[in-house]
Amino acid sequence: xxxxxxxxxxxxxxxxxRRYFDVAALAASAAGLMSLAxxxxxxxxxxxxxxxxxxxxxxTVTWMRIPTVAALAAVPVMGLSVVTAATTVLAWFYxxxxxxxxxxxxxxVVASALxxxxxxTGTDLPRPVTVLASLRTERWWHDARRNGPLIxxxxxxxxxxxVLWGLDSTEYSQFGLLFVGSGPGLVICAVTxxxxxxxxxxxxxxxxxxxAIVGVIVVERVTPTLITEIPIxxxxxxxxxxxxxxxxxxxxxxxxxxxxSEWPGFFTAAAWFGDVTSVDIMSIAHxxxxxxxxxxxxxxxxxxxxxxxxxxxxxxxxMVAELVNWVGQDYFSPQAVxxxxxxxxxxxxxxxxxxxxxxxxSIFVFAALVVTHQLTPYWLFGVAAxxxxxxxxxxxxxxxxxxxxxxxxxxPRLDIVAPYGLxxxxxxxxxxxxxxxxxxxxxxxxxxxxxxxxxxxxxxxxAICAILLWRSGRPAWTATVMAFSSFALLLGQSYGGEAIxxxxxxxxxxxxxxxxxxxxxxxxxxxxxxWRRRVLSIGLAGxxxxxxxxxxxxxxxxxxxxxxxxxxxxxxxDLLANATAPATFATLDPAGFPTRVxxxxxxxxxxxxxxxxxxxxLPPEILEGFARDRKIEMLTESAAYREGxxxxxxxxxxxxxxxxxxxxxDGFVDEFERQVRSSPDWSVYAxxxxxxxxxxxxxxx
Numbered sequence: 001x002x003x004x005x006x007x008x009x010x011x012x013x014x015x016x017x018r019r020y021f022d023v024a025a026l027a028a029s030a031a032g033l034m035s036l037a038x039x040x041x042x043x044x045x046x047x048x049x050x051x052x053x054x055x056x057x058x059x060t061v062t063w064m065r066i067p068t069v070a071a072l073a074a075v076p077v078m079g080l081s082v083v084t085a086a087t088t089v090l091a092w093f094y095x096x097x098x099x100x101x102x103x104x105x106x107x108x109v110v111a112s113a114l115x116x117x118x119x120x121t122g123t124d125l126p127r128p129v130t131v132l133a134s135l136r137t138e139r140w141w142h143d144a145r146r147n148g149p150l151i152x153x154x155x156x157x158x159x160x161x162x163v164l165w166g167l168d169s170t171e172y173s174q175f176g177l178l179f180v181g182s183g184p185g186l187v188i189c190a191v192t193x194x195x196x197x198x199x200x201x202x203x204x205x206x207x208x209x210x211x212a213i214v215g216v217i218v219v220e221r222v223t224p225t226l227i228t229e230i231p232i233x234x235x236x237x238x239x240x241x242x243x244x245x246x247x248x249x250x251x252x253x254x255x256x257x258x259x260x261s262e263w264p265g266f267f268t269a270a271a272w273f274g275d276v277t278s279v280d281i282m283s284i285a286h287x288x289x290x291x292x293x294x295x296x297x298x299x300x301x302x303x304x305x306x307x308x309x310x311x312x313x314x315x316x317x318x319m320v321a322e323l324v325n326w327v328g329q330d331y332f333s334p335q336a337v338x339x340x341x342x343x344x345x346x347x348x349x350x351x352x353x354x355x356x357x358x359x360x361x362s363i364f365v366f367a368a369l370v371v372t373h374q375l376t377p378y379w380l381f382g383v384a385a386x387x388x389x390x391x392x393x394x395x396x397x398x399x400x401x402x403x404x405x406x407x408x409x410x411x412p413r414l415d416i417v418a419p420y421g422l423x424x425x426x427x428x429x430x431x432x433x434x435x436x437x438x439x440x441x442x443x444x445x446x447x448x449x450x451x452x453x454x455x456x457x458x459x460x461x462x463a464i465c466a467i468l469l470w471r472s473g474r475p476a477w478t479a480t481v482m483a484f485s486s487f488a489l490l491l492g493q494s495y496g497g498e499a500i501x502x503x504x505x506x507x508x509x510x511x512x513x514x515x516x517x518x519x520x521x522x523x524x525x526x527x528x529x530x531w532r533r534r535v536l537s538i539g540l541a542g543x544x545x546x547x548x549x550x551x552x553x554x555x556x557x558x559x560x561x562x563x564x565x566x567x568x569x570x571x572x573x574d575l576l577a578n579a580t581a582p583a584t585f586a587t588l589d590p591a592g593f594p595t596r597v598x599x600x601x602x603x604x605x606x607x608x609x610x611x612x613x614x615x616x617x618l619p620p621e622i623l624e625g626f627a628r629d630r631k632i633e634m635l636t637e638s639a640a641y642r643e644g645x646x647x648x649x650x651x652x653x654x655x656x657x658x659x660x661x662x663x664x665x666d667g668f669v670d671e672f673e674r675q676v677r678s679s680p681d682w683s684v685y686a687x688x689x690x691x692x693x694x695x696x697x698x699x700x701x
Contacts, residue, residue: 021062021071022113028055029109032102035277044277045284048102049291052273056082056105059112066358070351073302074361076295077344080269080337081368087268088371096250098275149200150208153215156192160219163189167227172656174443176557186556189219190323190548197319198544201312202524209315213297216322220552221290221330230569231285232562234653236331237569237594239267243281245599246271255416257605262413265372266334282569285332292330292340296509297322299343304513306350308475316523317516323547324458324512326451326554327505335502338373341365342380343509349384350478352393359394363401370409374417377406379486379506386481440661447557454550455504459483462511465518474517482510560656561591567688568651569597575647575686575693576600582607582644586635587614588654588669593691595649607644614654616663632675636682639696646696647685648676
């Protein structure tokens with residue numbers, strides 16, 4: 001197999017692109033200013049997104065001489081870091097001038113861009129006008145008509161549209177979205193996009209291969225946004241509630257309410273974004289995942305290029321990382337942004353051996369990461385330490401300021417973290433156990449088997465590819481550290497039963513980079529032997545098709561449990577606004593009714609931070625008796641003993657979860673609801689087609 005380590009001009013000796021960066025920075029600043037104009041809120045959101053992801057980053061890299069690919073990775077991450085750090089500091093000091101902060105950022109970007117004299121740097125670069133003049137419409141259209149992979153991408157997107165219509169309203173299925181309505185069409189569209197991608201790689205059509213990656217992101221990640229009215233996942237609304245509180249009171253929730261106020265970077269940045277654009281935070285959360293995936297694809301590809309691999313390898317790595325990411329950690333959450341920031345730091349670390357300025361810049365981004373998420377910076381610190389010991393980054397002492405920032409931030413917050421557990425034991429098997437241990441239905445067993453086989457297969461394949469790369473003298477160490485360092489987290493932390501999911505998420509970029517060069521070699525190799533060619537083709541087609549399906553199944557397998565409904569959000573807002581603290585909101589399962597959809601949750605959490613624990617959080621011995629006989633009696637006794645009002649919430653997602661995981665016998669929820677309706681101690685507080693809220697009548701006590 002031929003090596004694909006063809007270096008690109010500008011990877012080590014970069015032409016002076018700073019003048020063009022300055023022009024782009026000025027354009028981004030104009031977009032930022034326009035976001036303040038009386039425009040429709042969605043347009044303002046797009047303009048501010050452009051500014052945040054380009055303006056501050058371009059203003060920073062224009063002072064530096066780093067590879068163009070490194071700048072591509074650093075620019076969006078730098079913007080996120082600036083907004084995160086600035087809004088966090090403002091919140092800490094009880095200052096919240098949202099518009100003033102944007103204006104200060106714009107002035108800073110403009111000042112940085114105008115510092116040059118804008119004269120010819122002597123670099124032989126194509127002028128933008130010349131480039132535009134060379135793109136004649138006739139030639140482009142003539143080439144497009146002969147571009148088979150691009151035509152296939154376009155046809156797949158056309159096919160995807162009617163698939164969406166069949167997913168708009170689907171019934172419950174224990175096998176998830178792919179097995180109801182036009183769900184199989186999603187798999188067909190995704191596989192077809194992968195075929196177009198492989199075709200483009202074989203014909204060396206780089207732009208078309210990139211378009212196929214975007215097509216996969218559209219099919220897999222834009223679909224949930226378009227077929228739902230509000231964000232999916234009940235736990236998304238815990239984050240929305242924090243942001244809403246900051247927007248209402250222009251300060252952080254009180255200390256001790258929950259862990260979010262101690263790592264506020266994501267929440268303050270989101271609140272600032274919503275205040276500037278006047279976009280409802282729920283709409284921002286609804287479109288959050290596709291943007292995150294686009295950034296992840298760019299960053300994975302950039303890191304691959306910076307490690308010395310060719311463009312086609314970088315594109316393959318981005319595609320692999322996208323296809324096998326089933327974890328569902330891309331929703332409106334700190335960990336999603338933290339993952340983007342961590343990969344941006346990785347890109348800076350890779351080029352730090354030749355460009356010290358990248359290493360110094362990474363310290364600032366790391367500090368912004370530390371105030372954003374609890375776990376991600378510790379994994380990244382471990383990666384940096386391993387790379388420093390093996391002399392793969394410069395200066396060697398770079399992990400020291402990383403560690404100092406981590407410890408300085410953690411120590412004042414030990415009393416907040418301690419109840420969650422700094423360490424959960426040193427049993428790797430226990431720490432790797434999922435937080436869901438129920439056997440459940442056949443559909444649950446099927447989805448679990450699919451995602452476990454995919455995860456194990458990717459990790460094993462990455463290990464094999466690392467050995468092959470090492471034996472062939474191709475760069476492998478940095479990607480190997482990225483791929484396997486996260487498993488060390490299992491030595492001391494279960495992260496509430498989610499550690500194994502985080503380990504896989506952290507490992508994905510490194511695994512994809514390791515797999516990509518070997519996979520590309522296999523895809524483009526031309527074997528003379530007919531039977532060998534057929535075996536290889538069948539194996540590759542089968543393997544990539546299964547990986548595509550398995551990634552989709554993991555992502556959409558819990559669909560009936562995670563879809564939220566607008567009526568539920570409305571009921572939840574009304575309940576939080578009108579109920580009096582203290583109060584208890586008892587749901588069936590945490591996946592359903594959004595009990596923290598607004599900032600009003602704080603008035604209840606300040607009295608009891610566990611005011612909305614679901615019934616399934618009860619101790620096993622109580623649950624067993626609860627399910628067996630004394631359902632309503634036990635619940636009524638508990639409500640009478642508790643101070644304040646008690647609300648019992650039945651929702652479609654909770655019913656689906658109980659059925660899916662088999663927590664209780666069949667018919668349990670219906671019988672339980674019947675008992676509550678017939679009890680004189682409970683009455684219907686509110687009801688719609690997806691939820692029923694019962695209130696305990698304290699007057700009958």
